[in-house]
Amino acid sequence: MTDTGAARPLVPGTRIRFTVTGDQVSVSAGCNHFTGTARWDGDRLTLTDLGGTEMACRPALEAQDSWLSGLFQVPVTVRTDGPGLVVTSGTTQVVLGPEDEPSVVLEGTRWTLESLGGPGGDDATVSSVPAGVRAGLQIDDGVLRLDSGCNTGSGSVAVGEESLEVGDLAMTLLGCSGDRADVEAQVLAVVHGTVGFALAGDRLTLTGEDGSTLGFRPADLTPATPQPADLEGQEWHLVGIVRRDGEVVSTSALPDQLVATVRVQDGQLLVNTGCNVGSAPVSVSARTLEAGRLMLTKRACRVEDGEVEGAIVTLLESGAVRWSIADGRLTLSARDGTLELTYAAG
Numbered sequence: 001m002t003d004t005g006a007a008r009p010l011v012p013g014t015r016i017r018f019t020v021t022g023d024q025v026s027v028s029a030g031c032n033h034f035t036g037t038a039r040w041d042g043d044r045l046t047l048t049d050l051g052g053t054e055m056a057c058r059p060a061l062e063a064q065d066s067w068l069s070g071l072f073q074v075p076v077t078v079r080t081d082g083p084g085l086v087v088t089s090g091t092t093q094v095v096l097g098p099e100d101e102p103s104v105v106l107e108g109t110r111w112t113l114e115s116l117g118g119p120g121g122d123d124a125t126v127s128s129v130p131a132g133v134r135a136g137l138q139i140d141d142g143v144l145r146l147d148s149g150c151n152t153g154s155g156s157v158a159v160g161e162e163s164l165e166v167g168d169l170a171m172t173l174l175g176c177s178g179d180r181a182d183v184e185a186q187v188l189a190v191v192h193g194t195v196g197f198a199l200a201g202d203r204l205t206l207t208g209e210d211g212s213t214l215g216f217r218p219a220d221l222t223p224a225t226p227q228p229a230d231l232e233g234q235e236w237h238l239v240g241i242v243r244r245d246g247e248v249v250s251t252s253a254l255p256d257q258l259v260a261t262v263r264v265q266d267g268q269l270l271v272n273t274g275c276n277v278g279s280a281p282v283s284v285s286a287r288t289l290e291a292g293r294l295m296l297t298k299r300a301c302r303v304e305d306g307e308v309e310g311a312i313v314t315l316l317e318s319g320a321v322r323w324s325i326a327d328g329r330l331t332l333s334a335r336d337g338t339l340e341l342t343y344a345a346g
Contacts, residue, residue: 011064014031017029036051044078053114108140110219115129130179133183135148145331149187150183163197166192170249187214203217236343237346238308260312261346264282268281269316273308274308280294287322288323318339
């Protein structure tokens, strides 16, 4: 890519994408996506009604987005060059090659929601995820883990060539309002039953039965594996309990006003079950957490609080427990997959 004859580098780790779908052209350069209606006159392209997502990006990406959208505010020339394209706008020339294969894979990638599209195909309205709302998903070994923007949960999933078959999702039952509730409603409306999916470059699009879409990008193209130090000193608040018995998945609602927490501190696991408190020696590796004998106070609990305490004790006394951190949530899972606790950073 050149500007006035001199090379113009992109922000490291980003690329320009230019996609033509019918009479729509979309472009992106690492953060937001811009789409306009194309009018062609030979190799001359004019984009009208140019609009885009409005995600907050770091300053270097915002500047790059502004530069890219500025290129298409005036007519540009598009010509073929072998299998690729050369786009010229004023003194700027961008050389593009074909992108045949996705640069990331569906399974094992942590996907972050970046756009929401209503039903209506190419004519649908696409909006950015509101500021302050985080949602995403990950598929591993036949299990889909979902953060809807408010609640988290999981369910079974079968991956086909172009579609997913999503089983019943067991979700936490937090009450949300405003943008978080709106995003959750749109996410759950798409992620159930048969869901179409498409990978293009490093973007994933899910399409629901009514044509509504969810657009995702990798949470981090070079994700850092959580380390034991990431647990140290952080208080985690219980937000959900999921139990599995074969194909049956159930979610337990937490009692009102119950506060249950865990914290790893100086080789000890500090536990508040919402009724009793105590601790146990703990060893933490990159993937598992194993508590020694758990010593708790012996306060009498309400029935509903006792059920929560029972789940916590059962999990922590089951031996090595798998742990993971994503988007500010800690998940503790039994090795046999029958019990899962989700905590949010306090």
